[in-house]
Amino acid sequence: MTVLPASPSPRRAGSRFGALGTRAAASVVALAVTGAAVAVAVATSSPATAEPGSVVVSENFSAGSLPAGWHAVDGTWKVENGRLYGTSASSSENNKITFGRHLNDFRLEATMRFESVSAATRWASLGIDVPASGATPWWIATMRSGTTAANGLEFAQRTTANAWVVTNIASAPSAAGTGRDVRVAVEVHGNQARWIFDGREAMRTSSLQRSADGVQGLFVNGATVSYDDVTVTELAPNGYLRPEGSPFTVIAHRGASAAAPENTLVAQEIARKGGADWIENDV
Secondary structure (H helix, E strand, O other), X not given: OOEEOOOOOHHHHHHHHHHHHHHHOOOOXXXXXXXXXXXXXXXXXXXXXXXXXXXEEEEOOOOOOOXXXXXXXXXXXXXEOOEEEEEOOOOOOXXXXXXXXXXXXXXXXXXXXXXXXXOOOXXXXXXXEEXXXXXXXXXXXXXXXXXXXXXXXXXXXXXXXXXXXXXXXXXXXOOOOOOOOEEEEEEEEOOEEEEEEXXXXXXXXXXXXXXXXXXXXXXXXXXXXXXXXXXXXEOOOOOOOOOOOOOOEEEEEOOOOOOOOOOOHHHHHHHHHOOOOEEEOOO
């Protein structure tokens, strides 16, 4: 959740958006206000997403063994037939393997396949911010084998108290099931991330809490999952430009002020759960 300063006058609003425009090397050309939310669209003459940067990890497991720098924290992890296999015997085992290095802006993608599951609710994850030791807290982008369920995809944190904090859920456009390769990715920019399922954006979050040294990882719970073509690419810092064809950025004016008293924590929470990217309070 990001809180922006208020804009009680047109002059101040212009100054605020001018500052953002300077930082993003673009100008705001459209501002649509609907009800209690504000949608900001920025037109650009060139693609807004950064060109791919340095590839930090690129692994297809062709060597037949765990790659150097990959740390199997718990569970059974092995390389066979050009794929990495992870096994978790029960739903109480959040087994993981860590790799990569700490990055603020990056894209982590992999081909994932559920080989077997104890139930459709069991899951596998891309580790977004994980201590190399596997200790809590860590953040993951999760995919259940029953991905078409309302919570088939999740952004979640495992806390130091070994409790779950699920900040965002979504239903995938198709079922992962078992025996099917699914290409998944997560793009991370600081506390913001996008969950991409088979090339389609499924949801976003702005609730990540980043560490100073967390790396990437893969997780498996109550299943055997195989992974292939794992890549981590460093990205340029996220700007305020809207990529062509991407969803609008939604800013909740004074929170969800049509559903709760404006400028209150309740209004902010309703706006967050409703999918607002940013929240603007008047002060």
